[in-house]
Amino acid sequence: xxxxxxxxxxxxxxxxxxxxxxxxxxxxxxxxxxxxxxxxxxxxxxxxxxxxxxxxxxxxxxxxxxxxxxxxxxxxxxxxxxxxxxxxxxxxxxxxxxxxxxxxxxxxxxxxxxxxxxxxxxxxxxxxxxxxxxxxxxxxxxxxxxxxxxxxxxxxxxxxxxxxxxxxxxxxxxxxxxxxxxxxxxxxxxxxxxxxxxxxxxxxxxxxxxxxxxxxxxxxxxxxxxx
Amino acid sequence: xxxxxxxxxxxxxxxxxxxxxxxxxxxxxxxxxxxxxxxxxxxxxxxxxxxxxxxxxxxxxxxxxxxxxxxxxxxxxxxxxxxxxxxxxxxxxxxxxxxxxxxxxxxxxxxxxxxxxxxxxxxxxxxxxxxxxxxxxxxxxxxxxxxxxxxxxxxxxxxxxxxxxxxxxxxxxxxxxxxxxxxxxxxxxxxxxxxxxxxxxxxxxxxxxxxxxxxxxxxxxxxxxxxxxxxxxxxxxxxxxxxxxxxxxxxxxxxxxxxxx
Numbered sequence: 001x002x003x004x005x006x007x008x009x010x011x012x013x014x015x016x017x018x019x020x021x022x023x024x025x026x027x028x029x030x031x032x033x034x035x036x037x038x039x040x041x042x043x044x045x046x047x048x049x050x051x052x053x054x055x056x057x058x059x060x061x062x063x064x065x066x067x068x069x070x071x072x073x074x075x076x077x078x079x080x081x082x083x084x085x086x087x088x089x090x091x092x093x094x095x096x097x098x099x100x101x102x103x104x105x106x107x108x109x110x111x112x113x114x115x116x117x118x119x120x121x122x123x124x125x126x127x128x129x130x131x132x133x134x135x136x137x138x139x140x141x142x143x144x145x146x147x148x149x150x151x152x153x154x155x156x157x158x159x160x161x162x163x164x165x166x167x168x169x170x171x172x173x174x175x176x177x178x179x180x181x182x183x184x185x186x187x188x189x190x191x192x193x194x195x196x197x198x199x200x201x202x203x204x205x206x207x208x209x210x211x212x213x214x215x216x217x218x219x220x221x222x223x224x225x226x227x
Numbered sequence: 228x229x230x231x232x233x234x235x236x237x238x239x240x241x242x243x244x245x246x247x248x249x250x251x252x253x254x255x256x257x258x259x260x261x262x263x264x265x266x267x268x269x270x271x272x273x274x275x276x277x278x279x280x281x282x283x284x285x286x287x288x289x290x291x292x293x294x295x296x297x298x299x300x301x302x303x304x305x306x307x308x309x310x311x312x313x314x315x316x317x318x319x320x321x322x323x324x325x326x327x328x329x330x331x332x333x334x335x336x337x338x339x340x341x342x343x344x345x346x347x348x349x350x351x352x353x354x355x356x357x358x359x360x361x362x363x364x365x366x367x368x369x370x371x372x373x374x375x376x377x378x379x380x381x382x383x384x385x386x387x388x389x390x391x392x393x394x395x396x397x398x399x400x401x402x403x404x405x406x407x408x409x410x411x412x413x414x415x416x417x418x419x420x421x422x423x424x425x426x427x428x429x430x431x432x433x434x435x436x437x438x439x440x441x442x443x444x445x446x447x448x449x450x451x452x453x454x455x456x457x458x459x460x461x462x463x464x465x466x467x468x469x470x471x472x473x474x475x476x477x478x479x480x481x482x483x484x485x486x487x488x
Contacts, residue, residue: 055337073232079337080231080246087247087330088228102230 016117020143023119024066029157031167031183032063032123032150034136035174038205038212039125042183045200053202055213057082057094059127061204065157066120066143074103074122096126100139100147108145117143121156127204127212133172155186163187176203177224184225196221241338243331244355261366264292269302269321271406271438271445272313273414274374274385276399277427280462281374281383283313284431286406286439287454288446298449303457305466307332310348310375311459315404317367324355324369331355345377349386349394357392370403376461383461406438406445413437424460428469431458432477448478 030043030052041063043052052071053063056078064071078099086094103122111117121142128135138150148154152170155163167186170179180201188194196218204212216224231250239245272285285302288295303313304325312328314321331351336342343351352373359369374385386394387401400418402411413434422430432448435456439447448455455474460467 049340051340054340076338077230077232079334081228083243083330083334083337084231084246084250084252085228087243087326088252106230106232 016111017144020066020111020117020119024121024143025158027065027067027157029155029159029163029187030063030065030123031153031155031163031187032125032138033153033167033170033174033179033183034133034138034172035176035179035203036133037176037207038127038133038203039136039138040176040179040183040201040203041123041125042180042187043200044187044194044198046198048197048200051200053200053215055079055202055211056099056124057086058091058210059204059212060094060096060099061125061202061213063123063125063156064120065122067118070118071120071122074106074118074120077106078103078124096124096137096139100124100141103141104145104147106145107141107143111144119143123154123156125204127206131206133206162189177227180221180224181227196225241335243334244327244358246334262292263366264294266367267291267296267300267318268316268444269300269318269404270315271402271404271410271435271442272302272315272372273402273407273410273431273434274313274372274397274400275414275418275427275431276374276383276385277422277424278420279383279424280376280460281311281385282424282427282431282458282460283311283372283374284435284456284458285313285315285404286435286446286456287449288439288444289318290444293443295446298446298452298454301457303459304329305459306348306352306373306375307336307342308465309342309378309461310345310373311461311466312352313372313374313403314369315371315407316369317362320359320362320367321369321371324359324371328352328355344379345375345384348375349373349396352386353388353392353394355392356388356390360391363390372401372403374401374461376463376465378463381463402434404445406435406442409441410434410438410445428458428473429477429481432456432474433481436478436481448474450475450478 028044032041041053045052056062062075082094124139126137140148140150140154163186184194201216201221239249267289269289274283283303289297289300306312368390377384385401386396400414417430439445458469
């Protein structure tokens with residue numbers, strides 16, 4: 001009778017986590033931070049059509065790093081979840097926390113039960129209704145379903161430690177230009193500069209309009225990072 | 228509500244109605260024969276094309292049989308940033324249809340990353356009207372107007388529909404609902420292709436005023452309660468609803484003209 005090799009569960013989990021982390025580290029990173037009028041997400045992305053940052057709902061945005069087809073699948077599932085929830089109940093009942101939990105459940109399930117874990121890290125950002133941004137939220141979800149409720153700024157992707165160190169700590173009330181300059185500097189590192197064409201930037205901005213998500217295009221990005 | 232993840236071959240794509248079906252939201256059950264007084268009816272709407280885009284306007288009355296059931300109903304809605312939809316017919320299914328239509332356009336835009344073309348939007352609405360045909364056969368017809376600013380052609384366009392989902396693009400103006408005959412005639416007689424926006428708004432108000440004068444199911448301006456038609460323009464800058472104070476002034480001016488003052 002054939003006996004399967006015994007592999008300790010710790011080893012299985014470690015191997016899977018290493019596999020996912022390696023996949024994520026291959027891609028480019030992104031930074032999200034809270035600024036005076038909302039939340040900004042700045043990703044290093046040379047493609048202007050394959051997006052890393054997108055709109056989920058009126059006040060909710062999504063960002064992903066790692067394997068494009070996998071986080072895009074999660075993005076579409078998020079749009080569907082939000083739109084169906086808004087249809088079945090009301091627009092104001094759609095919130096980032098429940099969506100983040102759903103993502104965490106799915107990613108956790110896939111991490112333990114599927115052949116391979118998803119090689120992604122995602123961010124669900126939501127701006128609240130308080131004028132000072134007191135109830136803005138950043139949920140950082142890892143490949144294994146771990147959810148982290150981040151405070152002022154967060155880095156997703158590979159080399160997070162080095163980027164976080166360059167980014168420093170964010171205080172409330174940062175302007176968009178200031179925050180974006182710091183984010184771009186942190187993503188670029190000491191040895192290179194990032195041009196607007198290789199950046200993808202979008203904001204969730206408090207204002208009159210129902211849909212708070214807005215993409216920034218190259219001329220506007222150039223103006224902001226030039227200071 | 229769980230996260231809707233599908234296998235590749237079952238994926239509903241950017242279609243929101245299809246997603247609802249896949250996720251077990253049952254389509255509305257078709258009821259037995261209902262009398263007109265059992266449900267609410269909305270009536271007259273017009274759409275007029277002008278140089279900068281299109282204008283849509285609708286009265287505010289809903290009726291149940293011979294009773295007025297609502298004085299402040301809205302029948303003109305933004306469908307998305309550059310298009311609008313105006314409804315006439317059974318109010319319940321019509322409002323549900325508008326809600327689904329708005330969601331459908333936004334859903335497509337978010338999933339695909341680009342908005343549908345104006346023809347694509349009109350086609351979507353067509354399919355929704357067609358799927359309402361069983362209800363329409365029992366008297367609960369929904370007959371919308373669809374109008375928008377076509378960003379690729381840089382001009383306003385408008386569409387009429389019939390209950391089978393037939394879609395007919397009109398060149399200059401369109402009307403729907405029980406007062407559409409009267410409203411449409413006023414627009415037809417007053418129309419010229421080089422009208423200013425002021426003239427177009429006045430023409431729409433006048434058309435609804437005349438329709439209300441002749442048709443019991445169309446509500447006229449209510450000066451006592453301060454209820455005026457919903458009037459909106461759709462141009463390159465998007466959907467914009469005209470404020471009530473502006474409409475009040477224009478209505479007052481129309482009344483003065485009628486008095487011969």
